Amino acid sequence: MISAAVGIPEAGLSAGIAFPxxxxxxxxxxxxSPEHRWYLPTNVPRTTPxxxxxxxxxxxxxxxxxxxxxxxxxxxxxxxxxxxxxxxxxxxxxxxxxxxxxxxxxxxxxxxxxxxxxxxxxxxxxxxxxxxxxxxxxxxxxxxxxxxxxxxxxxxxxxxxxxxxxxxxxxxxxxxxxxxxxxxxxxxxxxxxxxxxxxxxxxxxxxxxxxxxxxxxxxxxxxxxxAIHEGFADSIVALMRNDPELSEDFPPNIGRNYGPTLGLRTVAHSLKYADVSSEVHDRGQIYGGFWWSTKLAMEDLLRDTRAAMDLGAALLLEHGFHYATNKPGPADFVDAVLAGAKVLVEGNSKYGLDYAKLAEIIKTAAMNRDLFGKDKKPTGKRTKFGVEFARIIADHSDTFLFIPQPTAYGPHLSRTHMLQYAFAEGGKVARVLGSGLIVFKDANGDSRAYSSSDARLNIKINPTVKVEPRQALEKARETARAILDNHDRVLAQIEERPSLSEYDELEKGAQRDIQVIEREVFVDALRVAESITSASDITELVVLPKGVGPKQSAEDLYWRFAFGHVRFYVNADTGVVVTQQIKQF
Ligand SMILES: [Zn+2]
Structure with missing residues (x-):
């Protein structure tokens, strides 16, 4: 989602910049055209009519x-x-x-x-x-x-x-x-x-x-x-165009000043990790800023803007294949970027940069953002592929099952995530959310490395299922209705508040806009939930991700429902409902 802290004008309403x-x-x-020269790569076909x-x-x-x-x-x-x-x-x-x-x-x-x-x-x-x-x-x-x-x-x-x-x-x-x-x-x-x-x-x-x-x-x-996603999405656009400003059309449409150097967001800044909140677009600025600084440093060294843009964009794409965990923190991000840099430039003179120089640039840029440092250790760990991998699966075959997801085939490395499932008493099988194994293969399809950092090989399962899928679905619907009622109350409160100035009115409008969008997410979820006739066809048992839900000696099972942009998890033992809005991006 494109998101903005909407509605707060930086100056009065009449302060728009003159526009020719x-x-x-x-x-x-x-x-x-001259100002357009970075936009299209030279080999875009121009022959279609x-x-x-x-x-x-x-x-x-x-x-x-x-x-x-x-x-x-x-x-x-x-x-x-x-x-x-x-x-x-x-x-x-x-x-x-x-x-x-x-x-x-x-x-x-x-x-x-x-x-x-x-x-x-x-x-x-x-x-x-x-x-x-x-x-x-x-x-x-x-x-x-x-x-x-x-x-x-x-x-x-x-x-x-x-x-x-x-x-x-x-x-x-x-x-x-x-x-x-x-x-x-x-x-x-x-x-x-x-x-x-x-x-x-x-x-x-x-x-x-x-x-x-x-x-x-x-x-x-x-x-x-x-946050890494948001940083990626802003950076691929910025690097392709060599323009750090994102969406110059956004500000005038939310009542802010506008102009060609005033985007909704920019990747040209010097913010550090601790300067922003954990909201994805906010924290995403740090990752976006990292990519832009990296490009600037490469530009300095290569003395070639186009080459720096393209190497920056290639590195941005390549690094995604190298994560050794599916729950990366800043250090895992830097680890993936360094691993990506290695396969990209090692033994490849095309980019005119060797790995040592590129790694130095990456580490410096990451250090400047507080993404990298002595106290920051990656949680994901790559292990050379070998017999140990087969042993992990074989040793736990009574309790766990690992099922490969579709592979992402990169030019240098492909990455496969294997979901972890747990067997519970009575023939039940539950997906363990956020857990699993990762396998990396080279361009020839040979397995090179794996990561078991996200696997949870010691968890115990509470196999009690007192709530049946049909009852769980009803609980999910009730929850959606309650959340909608709450949105209606908040909207009514916004309307009731008197506005004393034009600024107030704009602020009120912005809050209303946010509430309406948020409410719409649950309207949509409830609409889908109410259209379901057979709950058991669309639900599955899951174990919640590590650190979510109450701490217990054995993990409860939950019925998972995906309705639009909302996930409902209904505790199969107690009936308690946990909701999560998925990122709309
Ligand atoms: Zn986004």
Whole structure:
């Protein structure tokens, strides 16, 4: 999810930066304009006949409203809609083969209060931007050696839902493997179509790429996984474009000052780990900042901006295959980056940097963020592959079972996570959340190393199941209803509060927007929960991750329900319900 502390203007409402709109809609010839030269890799095919209008830069603000002509890559001949090799776009309108969509609606909506209220983009234009931005990112990663179609076979083309919801929100859904972008129609500041911003599309596309490289980090029990994800999503966009500002269109649409150097977030900063909260976007800034500093240091050494960007982006992608734990902390992150750096540059003169120099850059950048140091030890440990691995499985075959998940096939290393299941009395089998084994294979498919750091080989199970799936489902529904009631109460309280100033009113609107989005998550979860007719078909027994729930000598079993973006865990012994909102990204 793209998230913002919304609604607090840094100055009065009239303090917008002057904006030269005289340039709007100047179409440019196909090719690279000077300010655009980092954007497309040189080998993007430009021969398809599908010309389209896209921003000259990432978005309306950073392009000063200007558009240029490009050829849309990856579309088969005779395409009527945007269904290509990498993306299939679903918008609100049919394009019927016309991809030269004009940017702005002729009649701007009346209810808009954002600074750019007269400039609402058309659904057709939004579809084209989403297609182009996502496809460009996938092609760029391919030029670096990371062909997503090989890393994650059978998921492309990705469904991109454009203008599908009315919140100021965008997300990647790891279960459906699709992207969704809102219109902002239901927000307090007004309409703004998030799919029209290439940075936002790239950010969500980055989440998708990273999730396919290391799916375990998308779980709510993945340590700093969420923050590392956010840092990844911001950095892949920043490195590809050599622009540290993320989504310059966001600030004006939440009532803040705007301009080409004012993004919603930036990766160009010197914040340290302890300077931010643990919220994923907040902490994600530290990981994003690390990647940007690393790029700057490589640029200094290589004296070649493009080379530094590409090596930075390759390292960003490569490191994801090297995590020796699915619950990484800062030290595990640095460990994965160093391991990735090693396979990337060792014996490879292409990048013009040897491992010792690159490792020095990485350690310095990590130290400056407090991600690395003497007191910081990785929790994940790699062990050379051998007979011990088989022994772990054989020695515990009476109590545990390890089931491999789909492998992520990287150009240098592939990574397979084996989920841990526990046998309990009476023939029950329960998945042990957050536990398992990790196996690393080289490009030839030979197993090189493994990690058992996340395995829980000594746990005892309380096999009592007093609550049946049908009763558990009812408890999950009751919980969802109670949470909804609570949201309604909070919303009513916000409405009742008098606003004394325009600032107050804006603040109130921002709080309302957040509540509405949060509430929507549970509306959706309850809708799914109520549509279920047979609970036993959709639930499974699990053991909660280490450190979650009450400390006991034996682990209770829980019925797990996944409804939309919420997970419900119903204690099979006591009926107590634990809920977790999964990251919407
Ligand atoms: Zn995100």
């Amino acid at each position: 709109f005289g340039y709007i809609q100047v179409a440019r010839p196909i090719g690279c 599908y010309n389209a209008q896209v921003w000259t830069n990432a978005n309306l603000v950073s392009s000063y409203g200007r558009t240029m002509m490009v050829a849309l890559p990856g579309l088969p001949e005779g395409s009527q809609e945007l269904i290509g090799q990498w993306a299939r776009v679903k918008g609100r309108t049919q394009l019927n083969g016309n991809f030269m969509q004009s940017p702005f609606t002729p009649e701007p909506p009346k209810n808009s209060r954002g600074y750019l209220q007269n400039l609402v983009t058309t659904d057709g234009f939004d579809q084209v931007q989403a297609y182009y931005a996502f496809t460009s990112l996938m092609i760029y990663m391919g030029t670096l050696g990371y062909d997503m179609a090989k890393i994650a076979p059978n998921v492309f083309p990705i469904l991109i839902n454009v203008n599908a919801v009315d919140d100021v929100n965008a997300w990647y859904n790891p279960s459906a493997v699709d992207l969704t972008f809102g219109t902002g129609r239901r927000s307090s500041v007004g309409e703004w179509h998030l799919a029209s911003d290439h940075d936002i599309v790239g950010h969500e596309g980055g989440h998708l790429a990273f999730d396919r490289i290391i799916p375990a980090l998308s779980q709510w029990y993945s340590g700093d996984g969420g």
